[in-house]
Amino acid sequence: MQHANHKKHKPELTVQQKINRRNFISFTAFFVVGGAMFGGWKWLANAPEETPGITAGARRPLRRALNKTELFFRRIFSSSHPVKTYPKSRAAKRVRVNGDIGIDDEGFNPQQWQLTVMKGPEDALQLTLNDLQALPKTELVFDFKCVEGWDQVQYWGGVKFTDFIAHYGLQEQAKKQYVGMVTPNGEYYVGLDMPSALHPQTLLAYEMNGQPLALEHGAPLRLIIPVKYGIKSLKRIGTISFSNERPPDYWAEQGYDYYSGL
C-alpha cells in the first residue's frame, strides 16, 4: 500500500526530447494531411463521369461544383450592368468565324427561312425576317468573348430580345426560367437562363458591320448574347422555345458549364 497514493512525477522533458516530440507531431500531421490531399486529388481526377443528360462529359463532382458556382454567381447577376460598348470605328472588319456546327448543310436558302416561336406545346408562331426587321433596330458594338479565350470588338445589329418579347406578346412565356434556341437542322442548340436572355443587350441579330449577315455568321438571324461566352450566341436560329427546365445545350453536353455567364 505504500505506493498507492504516490503520484508519478513526470520528469521534465529535455530540450532534445521536446524537439523530437514536436518534430514527430508536426511531420506526422504534415504527411497525413499531405496524403489526404493527394488522395483527394486522385479521387477527383478519377471520379466517374456524370450520367449524360442535359449536361454531360464532366466528372460528377466537378459538374456539381460548376452548378454550385453558377448559383453563387447568379445571385450577383444584374441586368443593369451593361456590357461595355465601343465606337463603330473600333469594330473588326474581318470578324472571326470559329465554327459551323449546325449551319453546315448544303443548299440552305435564307430566303425560305422562317423563325418558329413556340408559344406553347401546340402553339407556334411563324415569322419571316421582314417581320423582325419591322421592329425597332438596335445596334451594338461590344467585345465578343469566346470560351477559348480570345475576344474581338464586333458590330452587330438586330432586334433586342426584350423588344421581340414585348412586340409578340410573349410576356407570359418570358416568366418561365429558360429560353431554348435551336438551328433549323437541330444540330446546334443552346439553353439560356431567362435573366440573361432578357438582358437589354441581348439581340436577335440580322446585321453585322451594317450589312446583312453572311451565311458563315449565321444568316439570316442569329443570337448575340453579350453576357455569355460566344458558345451561347447561336447562329441561324430556327426555333425559340420557353420552359422551366433547362433546354438542351450543345456545349453543356461536352463538359462545359451550362451557365457560361460573364
Added chain:
Amino acid sequence: MKAIKEKHSLLMRWTHWVNFPVLAAMIWSGMLIYWANDVYTINVGGRTLVQFFPQWFYNALHIPYRLAEGMAWHFLFMWFFMLNGLLYLLYTIFSGAWRELAPNRHSFKEAWQVLLHDLHIRKTAPPQNKYNAAQRIAYTAIIIMGIGSVATGLAIYKPVQLYWLCWLCGGYHFARILHFALTIGYVLFFVVHVVQVILAGWNNFRSVVSGFEVVEEA
C-alpha cells in the same frame, strides 16, 4: 546548449502548405484553358524569343483539347485558393505578423546587400529579424501577386457583372495577359524559392513544418 526558437505560426504553416497543391492545380488547369488560345510570346526586335508554349511541352503534360475540363477544375480550385489566401491575409494583418513581413524603409537598400552576400560578393549580410530584406520584398510581392491573380481572374471570369474590376485591370484583353504573366511570375518565384530553401538547409525548412528553429544558446 540547444534551445527552441519559435519561428512560424501554425496558421502561416497551414496556409503555406495548402497553397502549394492548390496553386499547382490552378496553374495546371490554367494551362488546359490557356492552350485553347495560346497566343502569348515574348518578342524582342521583331523576333520571337519565347513562345508560350511549344508543342512538345503541351504533349509532355497532356494538355491539348482539355479546355472544358480545365475550366471545371479552375473554377472549383479558385474557391480554395481565395479562401486560403483570405485566411492568410486576415491572420497576417490582425496578428501583427505583417510587421515582420512588409518591407520597411531600409529594405530596398538592404535587399541589395543580401543579394551581394548570397552571390558571395559581399562578406556580411545586414542584420535581420525573422526575414531578411530580400525575403520581405519577395514574400510581400508574392502576396500582392496572389491578390492580383484573384483580381485579374475575376475580371476575365465575370467581365460584365464585375465590370468595375475588369476596368481596374485594364480591360478584358489586358487582364488576361496580366493573369497569365502573374502565373509565369509564380513559376519563377517557385524556382528561386526552392533553391534558396535548399541552400538555407534543414533547420530553416523544418521551421515551416514544425514552427521552430533550433538555436545554440550560451
